[in-house]
Amino acid sequence: MNSWTMYWRFVLISIRAQMQYRTSFLLSAFAQLAATGIEIAGIWALFARFGSLDNWSLAEVCLFYGVVNVTFSLADALSTGFDVFGPRFVRTGNFDRLLLRPRNTVLQLLGHELALRRVGRLIQGVVVFTWACMELQLEWSPGDIGLLLFAVGGGIGLFFGLIVCQATLSFWTVESLEIMNTMTYGGVQTAQYPMDIYQPWFRKFFTYIIPLACVSYFPIVNILHISDPLGSPAWLQSISPAAGIIFLFFSLALFQFGVRHYTSTGN
């Protein structure tokens, strides 16, 4: 059986397993919808009070908000195996069992679970995105749609890569680290607003070290057909999402390095 057939089989099993507890799934998804939808209430309240944010309108901010939430929800759903890697695999010694199987460990972790409950964040992201598009009356050229998909793909790569880094750290710390939340959840929080409102040091960190701006801010500015207040050229905006995919490959290499240095906790 080739790897992809096997991955799809893992996914189907995972979906069927989650559907055994349908009420639990629905409640979790709804709770996530409520919890993440709260953020938009905060943004709405601030715009109602202040009118605008520099030169940005509520609809434009909602476009940033929608894209990063859709992106993160997909990355989050796909990467559950890496997300629970520290407590579920390293601390318990269960990772040994994965290593013994004649299959790629990354593939096995990918297939650990496809977390359907993340659909809550996905739905609210799609709703906010749709509202923003209608409000802004964007005209979508094929190039714009292509760039949007590229940005979402790059964003999935970036967030997935961050969660893989978190898993890699647990080879040394055994537990998962809350500190990585600043990059994942903090990244989502950051990218919900246009990057130019932040301090330069903060913006540089989220452009050059963690290429968050490359998968959200730059491509969206391009789709909005406005000139970037930060002065990035259009060609750079349309290739920048590649940084997210490069980040993922770098993270996976780091993970393989971790695997080679893995010492089992026993049990």
Next chain:
Amino acid sequence: MSKTTNIFELLRAYFAVISARYRTLLQYRAAAFAGFVTQLFWGAIRIMIFAAFYAVTSDEQPMSFTMVVSYVWLGQALLGILPWNIDTEIAEMIRSGSVSYELARPLDLYNFWFCRTIALRTATTTLRCVPMFIVAVLLLPALGLDGWAMQLPPTWTALLLFLVSIFCAVMLASALTMLMHVALIWTLSGEGLNRIMPSLVTVLSGNIVPLPLFPDWLQPFLNFQPFRGLVDVPFRIYVGDISVAAAFPDILQQVFWIVVIVLLGRWLLTRSMATMVVQGG
């Protein structure tokens, strides 16, 4: 045994529960450090967003930017008192059925768990808030970031009232957490209320955006609901947005909601105990 010593003994027992639980929870120091760094980062993002909004407005706002900065840091320092998680050991007891041992103890179950909950709400918070105050009040001005620094309360009276109000906030948060514990007995899995509570708390307490910044037509509702006693009342007393004179009715409102929610929790607990089925054997 006379009645007075009896009450004294009981109080001592409850205090022992709080103290033992508190010291157990203090053990997680590495987690507290990670949490501190996370919250510092989070505070910085929040302040930059508020700064961007305040930078373009020329209108008079209900709260000044300086007040909002202190409000944000206070929120990061005292995040742990908000009722958005539960005592995992109580949850496990309910799930496994060993909650029946709890019933055998010579203590009122509600009070006993309430004491554990107070420890849960305060232990990690005390670890996290001290470094946060040091950084926000002392270190930021030293680094030349005066605009980002947390100010001290305007008067000593305001500080005193803040301490009273934050004590009420801890009681209110514990009472709300107890509602979540009781909901667990009813549903075992703790879905429902326990999943919705964090969202309600985040918005309605004023944690995500200070309540005065919400639209004016929402203010009558926001000023009445119980969750404002968790953040809005103590924090605005601290920054001086609620004057000393106006603080008394607001603290009374906190007390009112504590009484209501404790009574509700007690009533629900008694009702659920009457029909409880213990899992396993």
